[in-house]
Amino acid sequence: MRVLILGGSGFLGRHLAAALRRRGNDVVELSLRDPAAAAVAASNCDAVVNLAGEPIAQRWNEVVKQRIVYSRAELPKRFLTALAVLERKTSVYVSASGIGYYGTSETETFVETSPPGDDFLAQVCVGWETSALAARDLGLRTAILRTGLVLGSGGGALAKLLPVFRFGLGGTIGSGRQWYSWIHVDDLIGIYLAALDGGDGVYDATAPEPVTNAEFTRALGKAVRRPTIFPTPTLALQLMLGEGAYAVLTGQRVLPKRTVDALGYWFAFDKLESALADLVQ
Numbered sequence: 001m002r003v004l005i006l007g008g009s010g011f012l013g014r015h016l017a018a019a020l021r022r023r024g025n026d027v028v029e030l031s032l033r034d035p036a037a038a039a040v041a042a043s044n045c046d047a048v049v050n051l052a053g054e055p056i057a058q059r060w061n062e063v064v065k066q067r068i069v070y071s072r073a074e075l076p077k078r079f080l081t082a083l084a085v086l087e088r089k090t091s092v093y094v095s096a097s098g099i100g101y102y103g104t105s106e107t108e109t110f111v112e113t114s115p116p117g118d119d120f121l122a123q124v125c126v127g128w129e130t131s132a133l134a135a136r137d138l139g140l141r142t143a144i145l146r147t148g149l150v151l152g153s154g155g156g157a158l159a160k161l162l163p164v165f166r167f168g169l170g171g172t173i174g175s176g177r178q179w180y181s182w183i184h185v186d187d188l189i190g191i192y193l194a195a196l197d198g199g200d201g202v203y204d205a206t207a208p209e210p211v212t213n214a215e216f217t218r219a220l221g222k223a224v225r226r227p228t229i230f231p232t233p234t235l236a237l238q239l240m241l242g243e244g245a246y247a248v249l250t251g252q253r254v255l256p257k258r259t260v261d262a263l264g265y266w267f268a269f270d271k272l273e274s275a276l277a278d279l280v281q
Contacts, residue, residue: 002026003196004045004090006038006079007052011155012096012188016049019189032075039082047092047196050076050132056098056121065120073127080134093140094195095132099148099181099206101125104250106177111257112146112202129202143199145191148206148254152185153279162280165220171230176214178251181206184269184278194263203263204256208270213251216272223276 003020005013008029017027028045030038032052042048054071058064076095083090102110103117116122125146135142150156164170183206191205211219221228259265269275 001047001196002028002045004028004030004038004042004048006030006032006048006050010051011152012150012185013051014155015152015185015189016051016192019193023193032071032079035075035078036082038079039086042079042083042090043086043088045090047094048090049192049196050079050093050095052076053096053128056100060120069124069127072124073131076128076131077134080131080138084138088138091140092143092196093132093135094143094145094192094199095128095135097125097128097132097144097146097202099146099204099252099254101129101146102252102254104178104252106179106250108253110204110252110254112204113258141200143195144202145188145195145205146202146254147188148181148183148204148210150185150188151182151275151279152188156185158279161220162224165224165226165228168226169230170217170221170224170226170228171232172214172217172228173232174213174249176212176217176231178213178249179210179253180213180216180251181210181254182216182272182275183207184267184275186278187265187267187269190268191259191263191265194265199263201258201262203259203265204254205259206254206256207267207272207275208256208260209272210253210255211272219272219276220280223273223280 020027054067100121101116103119103122116126129144132144151158188205217228
């Protein structure tokens with residue numbers, strides 16, 4: 001199988017490309033900045049994985065929010081429109097999405113059939129997935145992975161958190177009650193591979209046991225053998241992330257029900273402690 005990865009230069013793309021090559025697949029990596037060129041490349045591949053998108057973890061303003069929407073909704077739409085007029089070989093389209101789809105809550109539990117929220121990230125994810133589902137109109141088997149907080153070596157959330165925690169400066173964020181629906185990068189890659197091989201529809205790419213921010217903080221502090229007594233003030237987050245701070249201060253509890261039941265995926269790291277033990281050296 002020859003797989004085109006759009007947005008393959010990032011943390012997740014590097015891990016996915018390596019995993020595909022290990023199992024003998026050919027990999028092509030391109031940006032989605034030129035949708036027409038990407039469509040031509042896709043016409044010579046068996047499957048497409050779209051990981052492209054403006055980073056969410058930055059200070060939001062109106063310009064940044066427009067870039068986020070454009071990269072996740074408009075560019076994929078243009079890519080599939082360009083692909084539609086080509087004599088194509090590709091038959092599978094797998095798109096990233098986010099658990100921001102569900103909105104935020106400290107009390108609710110979300111699964112793949114839960115309705116979308118109404119905040120900015122939820123609207124972004126709805127547009128993202130609407131664009132992806134247009135691939136079905138082209139006859140492509142289409143899978144969408146709603147991804148949570150990715151934990152892995154060499155990038156992702158841990159790359160930012162570990163230096164702080166190793167200096168003994170880690171602590172809870174806000175109330176500490178907000179949910180972290182996390183996933184080990186190896187399991188995330190495993191779900192992508194399973195989706196490429198036979199997935200269809202929406203799957204939550206989160207571990208089966210979400211934790212609160214306070215629980216996450218204690219577990220990471222224990223993993224690096226440092227105290228976690230310095231909470232991060234809400235105001236500091238708001239100054240760093242602007243409007244985007246709400247996503248960190250609230251969160252959502254998401255369970256991978258369809259990922260387990262329909263895709264048949266078994267998690268190598270279902271508990272946070274085992275994931276951190278594997279990743280934190």
